Amino acid sequence: MMNKLSKWMQKKDGSVEENDKQADNIPQHVAIIMDGNGRWARRKGLPRVAGHRAGMKTVIEITRAADEKGVKVLTLYAFSTENWKRPLEEVDFLMRLPGQFLASELDELMDRNVQVRMVGSEENLPSFTVEAVRRAQERTANNTGLILNFALNYGSRTEIVKAIQDIAGKVADGAFSVSDIDESMIHDHLETKNLPDPDLLIRTSGELRLSNFMLWQLAYSELWFTDVYWPDFSQEHFNEAIAAYQQRSRRYGALT
């Protein structure tokens, strides 16, 4: 009989290989703040946008790594509501990346049975960006593998404000009373309502901040930071973060 916890699996041809997907304690949901693209470019004497383009290559690399590890949800912070403050040409370049990424990678994502999703506001995004992401979501909607969730024009406090407005509106309408409000109701009014909370947050490029990213959802997540710039972040670094996660005991504050 196959032992569910066995880390080794025998294949039909008799060879035995490590079966990472069944290895213990793989984080179900990994979220990543993909920082350091501009710094990577500056260090190489290149324009910032060259860093963004290089960072896009890392996105498909790490998607493959997450898929192969058996991660269920990979959330990538691609554009924050604060990023609008950047120079117009840089913002314009960034807004073209979803379309470029999907034009070159959607076939592989389909082959891998990956489902593309987005959190964040479509408001203020150029229509070509919205259309590219919508088409990818539609095309992959029936895929049942890894959920590749892009946080695009996302800000956590705005998300929480919207949730509170929704809930308060329902209270005002008499749908329920103030005392019915609990954590699960708040969860259900966030954009991530149909996703598990991240088990692991990775942030690249040495910054040790959450920067308005999934503040509610990260309450119990393990945090893993690296000085590596996002364009240099590799499958090996990703696997290192997973291994660190596997080694930490998750006690949720219990006194054991």
Ligand code: V07
């Ligand atoms: C962006 C590349 C990765 C480093 C971080 C900043 C630059 C992939 C996407 C994307 C977004 C939605 C989607 C498909 C792909 C993306 C932006 C920036 C704005 F459906 N990379 N990437 N979007 N960068």
